[in-house]
Amino acid sequence: MTQQDALKLRRRKRRIRRRLKPRNFKATEEPVFRATQPRYEVSDRIRCVKAGGIGAIHAMAQRIGLVDAIDETLELLKVHLPYHESDHVLNIAYNVLAGHTCLDDLELLRHDEAYMDMLGTPRIPDPTTAGDFLRRLEPRDVVALMDAINALRVPIWDQQPAAQRETAVIDADGTVVGTTGEKMAGMSLSYKGIWGYHPLLISLANFKEPLFLVNRPAHVPSHQDAAAWIDKAIALCRLSFAGVLVRGDTDFSLTKHFDRWDDEGVRFVFGYDAHANLVKIADSLPDTAWRRLERRPRYEVATKPRAKRPNTKERVVIAKEYRNIRLVSEDIAEVAYRPSACRKTYRLVILRKNLSEEKGERWLFDDWRYFFYITNDHSFSTEEVVWQANERCDQENLIEQLKNGVGALRVPVYDLVSNWAYMVIASLAWSLKAWFGMTLPRQVDREDIVGMEFKRFVHAVILVPCQVLRQARRLVLRLLAYTSRTRLLFRSMEATARLGFT
Secondary structure (H helix, E strand, C coil): CCHHHHHHHHHHHHHHHHHHCCCCCCCCCCCCCCCCCCCCCCCCCCCEECCCCHHHHHHHHHHCCHHHHHHHHCCCCCCCCCCCHHHHHHHHHHHHHCCCCCHHHHHHHHCCHHHHHHCCCCCCCCHHHHHHHHHHCCHHHHHHHHHHHHHHHHHHHHCCCHHHHCEEEEEEEECCEECCCCCCCCCEECCCCCEEECCEEEEECCCCEEEEEECCECCCCCCCCHHHHHHHHHHHHCCCCCEEEEEECHHHCCHHHHHHHHHCCCEEEEEECCCHHHHHHHHHCCHHHCEECCCCCCCCCCCCCCCCCCCHHHHHHHHCCCEEEEEEEEEEEEEEECCCCCCCCEEEEEEEEEEEEEECCEEEEEEEEEEEEEECCCCCCHHHHHHHHHHCCHHHHHHHHHHHHCCCCCCCCCCHHHHHHHHHHHHHHHHHHHHHHHCCCCHHHHHHHHCCCHHHHHHHHHCCCEEEEEECCEEEEEECCCCCCCHHHHHHHHHHHHCCCC
8 A cells, every 4th residue: 555545545534533523413403414406427437336345356366376276177168258167156256245146136247347347357247147157067066166265275274373273163064045946956845844955064163264065955964974074174174273173063973983083183072962861861960960050251341331121022921921931050060971883982061951931920840951062172171062062153153144144055046056056156255255354464354354244344345436447557446435444455455465375
């Protein structure tokens, strides 16, 4: 960033602060929105693109080798007239980054001259061509594309602080993606009664990255073929991380793989089904084996603690005399346990919830419920095993972002594999967001972007209006608006130029 650009940003920041500075306003007789009827004119020479942040994203994608990796991996087109495979993939990913939600929105970008000038292309594929490209991919092509994208993560991980690369935390879960279509090939009926698909997501909790996204029919159980994809994620993370921890709910307690993972030095924490024999073990434990679980606060109070507001739901439940289950306390215990499919013995942590069933203000009875967690990690305390299992639920936030933020878990094409390809390519938009943050020089900026919701990232960083100037041998994007994170575009371009990738 030049000194002149920095000065302009400081001026704009001061103007915004001046406008938003708290004031003692006097009562006014008219609304503050006083603009009269505007007059629209058409600019002749000046062209503006609303998604100016994509320029920085594309520069990063070129620098880290994403464009070349896609073209070397996918060989779907015999003749490039004129598009290459990377053009199709990035066209769909950039459509998502521009805030659009479906393939038809590509038509909006095809009529944006400044957008195409920003990418240095005379035209981009239309929605029909994009759909045809997705239908060309076979399962092996989708897997190869995920492997190519994942290979680019390793050098980016290597540039992160060593403290963040001590242990790779791999989470696994499935989610149901519904569809209203009747002729979509490969779909089936889920246990929830929803027609659609059941993708499996293997993600890295450290940087909230989707490593493997595998589409399956809706009736398939969550854990089907999960071990093979977890193994691929383990092999990938070991290229950059010192250790690996795998987490999952009860569906992913794949006991026949426990001994192998333990022999390979892989740590794991899984939920475990409350089988009758385990409940019997928990019931037989003496009172001295249990101790109270003290939950950690969700956050630290930055100022002063405030009084809690009345619980409206609780008051309605009592007034209407609905049946209510209330948590009274939680206790934990630990025993050694060897699953029937294992040769080794592992730690079984038991969480006992003391629940009170009430109707209105009347107490009915107390109920004890057990939750089981199995692990081979002896460095965790009993409480930390429970917390690790609970923190795995943060993957639900990533799934929510992929569903409703990115819009990757959608089914715009006609069969399972084509929709799988769309899921992988659209989720690349989320990975580009994560990489944008991870390549920034300041740690505070990295954490800000990596933890940011996708829609907020799009509006704060991507949807920045820019004037597009094509000069001799260079492209200039002149910012026409200011946001609190505009500086990140300059920092990203400077950091991208210093990246050691080619």
